[in-house]
Amino acid sequence: MSLGLGLVGMATQDDQLYETLKNTLFNNADSAIIGEAAAYGMGLVMIGSADENAIEEMISHAADSNHEKIIRALGISLALIMYGKEQQAEGLIEQMCQSKDAIIRYGAMFTIGCAYAGTAASSAIRRLLKFSVSDTSDDVKRAALMNIGFVCLREPKNLPTMVKSFAISYNPHVKYGAAMALGIGCAGTGSQEALKILAPLTTGQEDFVRQGALIALSMVFMQITDT
Numbered sequence: 001m002s003l004g005l006g007l008v009g010m011a012t013q014d015d016q017l018y019e020t021l022k023n024t025l026f027n028n029a030d031s032a033i034i035g036e037a038a039a040y041g042m043g044l045v046m047i048g049s050a051d052e053n054a055i056e057e058m059i060s061h062a063a064d065s066n067h068e069k070i071i072r073a074l075g076i077s078l079a080l081i082m083y084g085k086e087q088q089a090e091g092l093i094e095q096m097c098q099s100k101d102a103i104i105r106y107g108a109m110f111t112i113g114c115a116y117a118g119t120a121a122s123s124a125i126r127r128l129l130k131f132s133v134s135d136t137s138d139d140v141k142r143a144a145l146m147n148i149g150f151v152c153l154r155e156p157k158n159l160p161t162m163v164k165s166f167a168i169s170y171n172p173h174v175k176y177g178a179a180m181a182l183g184i185g186c187a188g189t190g191s192q193e194a195l196k197i198l199a200p201l202t203t204g205q206e207d208f209v210r211q212g213a214l215i216a217l218s219m220v221f222m223q224i225t226d227t
Helices: 001-008 016-024 032-045 050-063 068-081 086-097 102-116 122-134 137-151 161-167 172-185 192-201 208-219
Strands: none
Touching: 001 032, 001 137, 016 102, 016 208, 032 050, 032 068, 032 172, 050 068, 068 086, 068 102, 068 137, 086 122, 086 161, 102 122, 102 172, 122 137, 122 161, 137 161, 137 172, 161 192, 172 192, 192 208
16 A cells, blocks of 8 residues: 555655655554555655655664665665755765665665766766775665666666676676666667677576576667667
């Protein structure tokens, strides 16, 4: 129900709907599944609002929660709240990037991706590249690369060159992130450069990397005719 409410009320910034979902989250602290759904719903309702009260409540609850699913959902919802906000999101991004909790840093990568989606902003790309090589968490590295795809989705020309070296990494999570970056950023382009990088990954040793490469290929070539 919580996810349904979030989808129905997506981007409405309806205070009553948000409060209903927030109360569901707060009143079900022991249920990771209910809390996760309510947290996602909150983010969906408040997409692009940059609502300071909602941000404060989500950060506070994430710090108090013991459930990884709920913390991750709140991290993604914070990203949704900052959709398209670019510089306005910098304060939250910096706060999340400095967190000792890898799940919050994971959310920070998506906050960068959402805030700068389609802008090809060099500052956002540099930050994501930094985390893709320096963070101690494989989840964060993977998320950083994936979100380069979101940042470059309107200008994907240089994306294959940007992630090519990551696609041959020894780390399977990094390879998966590179594949999904190409799938997201080059979706519907039929890019031959992306194909050259993704094709070898479809025969890799790790099953989830092969899966990611195949998903990415389907995204790159969706709605592309035989011609």
